[in-house]
Amino acid sequence: MGRLTVEQAAREAGSGGRSATALNLSHRALSDVSCLSSFNNLERLDLGYNCLVTLESLSSCANLKWLSVIENKLVSLKGVEGLSKLQVLNAGKNKLTKMDEVTSLTSLGALILNDNNISSICKLDRLQQLNTLVLSRNPVFAIGNALTKAKSMKKLSLSHCQIEVIGSSLAGCVELKELRLSHNKISTIPTDLAKNVKILNLDLGNNLIERSSDLKVLSELHYLRNLNLQGNPVSEKDSLSKKVKKFVPTLRILNAKPLEATSKSDKSSRKEDPLSQAKDTNYHDPNEVGTKKKNKRNQSKQELKDPKEFEVQRISTGVTTSNPDKPEVLDLKERKKGKKEAKRKKSEELEHADNSNLKKKDDKSRAYDTSRKDKKEAKRKKLMDEEDIDDEGVDNTEMSFADLMFSKVDNPETKLKDSSTREAAPDAKFAGGLVIDHTKKRNKPKGIVTITDPAALKMFSKVPELGAGVLGLSGWDE
Structure with missing residues (x-):
């Protein structure tokens, strides 16, 4: 398309025309968008994947809040200095060598400048609302003091750069939650990282960290959930997961794997380590537990005077100890079997009681019948005697x-x-x-x-x- 005309822009804007607040002109091979200076109401503008080399024609779009110029041919950001309302700027995958033009964008919250040729980070002291900064894949050698006052920074990505030392450059980022520093030349984890206590995700993969002592600072990161140290010499040590887990109990993912899967070997080694067993109050020797249970069962059997009483108690209640406060419950299958046996015994007892009652009733009835028969017989004999009276x-x-x-x-x-x-x-x-x-x-x-x-x-x-x-x-x- 090359040069953008007003008519074309108005047609793209639809019914809004020049009063439109949003305009999407991506993937149009545009090299000149000077006509947009007459679209004063624009708040959202997408010029990604074009052929722009400058942004000077956008200086009059004072109401812009969201601007994307990703993957163009920009060599500078000149023209954005006056966009005081700009909140999001995506200028990644261009040919930028510096970023100084953004220092006046006081409303900026997200700045994305990945895949450029920026070698140094300018001071961002005035960007008090900046919470996201992406400078990955740039030849940045040092962070310096560019972020000393970036108190609102929450996400910082400096992966695939040339950074060798972090030092205290991030000490001011007290709200930092996600830090990506992979594929750099970092050889040590600075102790000042302890000031970034709110970090949740930390990526230090593919660096030069080799000392296990550097991991101690991680114990200050009480909210750390995801840690990547893969590609460092220290990650080749077998005790890595054990030490990391010791320093960071809240950790869930280590080297892109759930920590539960990586800590199986630690559990087996912990069983063999008496010192760790003593420190870990949650650990119990299974042999010791089994012995205690067996002793409790034997003690309970001795406390019961009659072994049959113990058996009835065990079968009917599913409790293997005589102490009701701390019962040892049998497994479900045995409990079901015990209940069934208790029910059967109860049924037999009831049946026996019924039979006894019936027998008593029968005996009573027979006794009554016998008594009645004896009386009749006595009466008959008496009558016979009276009939057979002799002298x-x-x-x-x-x-x-x-x-x-x-x-x-x-x-x-x-x-x-x-x-x-x-x-x-x-x-x-x-x-x-x-x-x-x-x-x-x-x-x-x-x-x-x-x-x-x-x-x-x-x-x-x-x-x-x-x-x-x-x-x-x-x-x-x-």
């Missing part, structure tokens, strides 16, 4: 009929009450309206009148023939 009963000719039927009324022992309330003598029994005395006729009872009338005796002798025992009283009524 002692009704068939006894010595006992007069009057003794049976007409007892003297004035005798209190044989007095007959009302038919519904008649009482029997102690040795007598009611048989309807008849009182039968079962005692032998030894002595004639007092108060009993003996009837000797032959007619009565004749009547008495006929009673067995008419009656049917004590239950056959109808014959007596004839």
Whole structure:
């Protein structure tokens, strides 16, 4: 395209025309953009991947906040000095040899100048809001005092440069969180790096650091998470990860690998090192732990008086010690097995109890039935005895009929009450309206009148023939 015209720029701006605030003119092979001086409202401008050699035509774009001129043919940044509102400037991959023009950009927050020919860093004292500076792949030999007042600096990249010494050049960057200094000629880690206590990512790979003592300063970086020392002589030592972990307990990534993967050998060596075991309170000898557990189990078994009690406790609760405050819990499989066994035993106990209750009930029922049967049998025998009365009963000719039927009324022992309330003598029994005395006729009872009338005796002798025992009283009524 070469030269940019107003009409072309307005067409690219769309409906905004010359009042547009954003314009993308990248990849257009532009070499002249002087017409943009009439676009006073521009805030965002992308001129990347063109053929620009100067930026002087942009001096009138005072409202620019974001400018990208990456991969052009710029030999200087002349023209940006008046862009006081500029916050982001990306001029990487050009042919710049210096960067002095940016010292007046007081609002600048990010300055990207990678892949240029800049050999020195100008003082950036006025750039109080600068938080990102990328100068990688530039022939910078020293940082010097360019960043002594860069208190807002958070990201600094000086990789693939020619830096040999860091010294105290970064001591003022107290907010620094990411520092990239790989592929330089740095031979030592300065002690002043301890002032950058907020560093999270530190890349010192492919330098000349060889002394392990230099790693001590890392212990001051309490927030360090990612460290790269690969390509340094010190990284070839087997004890590197061990020492780094010792100095930086918060570290998560070492030489682009998770620290857990790199510290496996350290764990095995720690088991063999009594000194490290003593210092590491989290370390416990597995053999010692197993011995303690075994002793506790044996002690618990001894404390229990009955071994069966211990077994029931172990199976049902899954606890192998008698101390409930510090139980040793069995594994899940054994606990399940123990619970199942305890449940089975409980079921057997309940079944046994039910059987016992049933047996008791049966015994009680049988006893009741036996008692009832015995009573019936006794009653039957008694009735049989009464039916088979010989000379002692009704068939006894010595006992007069009057003794049976007409007892003297004035005798209190044989007095007959009302038919519904008649009482029997102690040795007598009611048989309807008849009182039968079962005692032998030894002595004639007092108060009993003996009837000797032959007619009565004749009547008495006929009673067995008419009656049917004590239950056959109808014959007596004839």
